[in-house]
Amino acid sequence: MPNNYYQPEAETMPVAEIKKLQEYKLIRQVRRTYENVPYYRNLMDQKGVKPEDIRTLEDIAKLPFLSKDDLREAYPYGLLGTDLSKCVRIQSTSGTTGKRVVAFYTQNDVDMWEDCVARAIVAAGGTKGDVCQIAYGYGLFTGGSGLHGGSHKVGCLTLPMSSGNTERQIQFMMDLNATILCCTPSYAAYIGESLAERGYKPEDNKLKAGIFGAEPWTEEMRRDIEKNLGIKAYDIYGLTESSGPGVAFECHEQNGMHINEDHFYAEIIDPDTGEVLPEGSKGELVFTSLDKEAFPLIRYRTRDICVLTREKCSCGRTFIKMTKPMGRSDDMMIIRGVNVFPSQIEAVLLKEGYAPNYQIEVDRVNNSDTLDVYVEMTSDSFSDTVKEITKKEKKLALAMRTMIGISPAVHLVPAKTIARSEGKAVRVIDKRKRLGINI
Numbered sequence: 001m002p003n004n005y006y007q008p009e010a011e012t013m014p015v016a017e018i019k020k021l022q023e024y025k026l027i028r029q030v031r032r033t034y035e036n037v038p039y040y041r042n043l044m045d046q047k048g049v050k051p052e053d054i055r056t057l058e059d060i061a062k063l064p065f066l067s068k069d070d071l072r073e074a075y076p077y078g079l080l081g082t083d084l085s086k087c088v089r090i091q092s093t094s095g096t097t098g099k100r101v102v103a104f105y106t107q108n109d110v111d112m113w114e115d116c117v118a119r120a121i122v123a124a125g126g127t128k129g130d131v132c133q134i135a136y137g138y139g140l141f142t143g144g145s146g147l148h149g150g151s152h153k154v155g156c157l158t159l160p161m162s163s164g165n166t167e168r169q170i171q172f173m174m175d176l177n178a179t180i181l182c183c184t185p186s187y188a189a190y191i192g193e194s195l196a197e198r199g200y201k202p203e204d205n206k207l208k209a210g211i212f213g214a215e216p217w218t219e220e221m222r223r224d225i226e227k228n229l230g231i232k233a234y235d236i237y238g239l240t241e242s243s244g245p246g247v248a249f250e251c252h253e254q255n256g257m258h259i260n261e262d263h264f265y266a267e268i269i270d271p272d273t274g275e276v277l278p279e280g281s282k283g284e285l286v287f288t289s290l291d292k293e294a295f296p297l298i299r300y301r302t303r304d305i306c307v308l309t310r311e312k313c314s315c316g317r318t319f320i321k322m323t324k325p326m327g328r329s330d331d332m333m334i335i336r337g338v339n340v341f342p343s344q345i346e347a348v349l350l351k352e353g354y355a356p357n358y359q360i361e362v363d364r365v366n367n368s369d370t371l372d373v374y375v376e377m378t379s380d381s382f383s384d385t386v387k388e389i390t391k392k393e394k395k396l397a398l399a400m401r402t403m404i405g406i407s408p409a410v411h412l413v414p415a416k417t418i419a420r421s422e423g424k425a426v427r428v429i430d431k432r433k434r435l436g437i438n439i
């Protein structure tokens with residue numbers, strides 16, 4: 001596989017130079033933000049730190065963190081780093097509770113963002129000759145517009161489908177010979193399932209790659225999607241607060257995502273103490289945007305749990321890699337005192353030969369937490385007797401117990417009874433919230 005880059009001078013920069021560049025940009029960004037953003041200036045003043053205290057990359061540990069709560073408190077303009085008249089775009093998070101976070105972009109910010117996405121598309125083998133089907137939602141969500149902008153920069157023929165209307169997705173995919181599919185992994189799995197239902201085999205489509213992200217997905221799910229669509233599936237990561245998709249992306253090694261370090265500085269911290277952890281440790285990912293003008297977040301706590309490693313990569317990129325987020329610290333369920341991530345349950349299901357169609361229900365009955373996992377039966381289970389189904393449920397429950405340490409009640413349900421997602425899948429229903437339990 002040839003190593004193609006969209007911006008080789010940045011993507012293959014020697015590590016020492018990356019660090020020098022980051023240091024220069026960090027000092028500039030802290031000074032700029034201190035001067036232009038009273039909200040952050042206040043946080044720095046409260047911590048007793050001034051811009052001139054930041055002279056090296058390590059000095060970043062002196063700076064205060066920003067959290068989603070800060071973004072809500074400062075909503076809508078409190079974290080603007082530039083005059084509103086210089087902004088050309090607003091996007092927003094997909095959050096359903098509380099105030100949404102709105103992020104602002106200058107034209108430079110949009111250009112930088114789209115360059116980052118273009119790097120991801122090229123790393124997945126994308127060229128001018130490709131037809132890029134974008135089935136992420138368009139609108140306030142950054143998935144659609146982010147991949148759209150990147151696809152234009154690469155020069156692909158861009159199909160701005162948005163999410164949903166699966167019938168039309170399939171028609172356009174087949175009629176217009178789409179070669180790259182961009183959507184959430186759960187929607188990719190659904191499109192694969194829908195193609196098979198219509199009698200298409202993986203080799204019937206012209207797709208070669210998929211660029212999937214915006215939600216956690218397991219290696220098992222990747223293999224499933226790759227098999228069903230006949231493609232290579234690449235992960236892409238990002239969040240609205242730091243522009244959108246493209247903060248990090250996978251290369252052909254498919255074992256972690258290169259972070260666009262010329263634009264973002266990443267740290268891993270202990271989520272409880274805030275202490276910066278050494279490379280290779282598992283903890284919460286914290287980002288500082290080094291170039292963003294309109295929404296310059298410094299030490300933003302993402303809540304995503306992952307590991308950073310800098311090893312020589314065969315693709316030639318020198319940027320540090322992050323593992324797939326293993327869940328968010330706020331996605332983590334605490335059930336009977338045990339920390340459980342939906343991704344652990346998904347990994348068991350796929351390993352046991354089930355499709356990633358499941359829903360987790362947590363409740364509290366008689367002061368004790370309950371965990372129910374609803375899983376769709378596979379096509380060969382249809383003929384099973386009740387006894388056989390019960391046996392399969394017990395087998396799954398045991399496998400889950402081994403993985404997560406507690407026993408769930410597993411319910412095998414008929415195929416197609418769990419709602420499919422066209423965007424980010426809703427995996428967990430936590431009914432304990434009705435009891436006012438702060439989870």
Ligand code: DLL
Pocket residue numbers: 092093094136142143146212213214215216217235236237238239240241244245246302304324325328
């Ligand atoms: O989901 C941006 C995006 C769009 C990324 C399209 C990739 C592709 P938000 O809606 O603000 O932005 O949600 C950000 O989604 O903090 C993670 O918890 C999760 N997330 C994003 N990408 C991945 C991924 C977009 N590849 C939040 N794997 C982040 C796991 C992801 N989780």
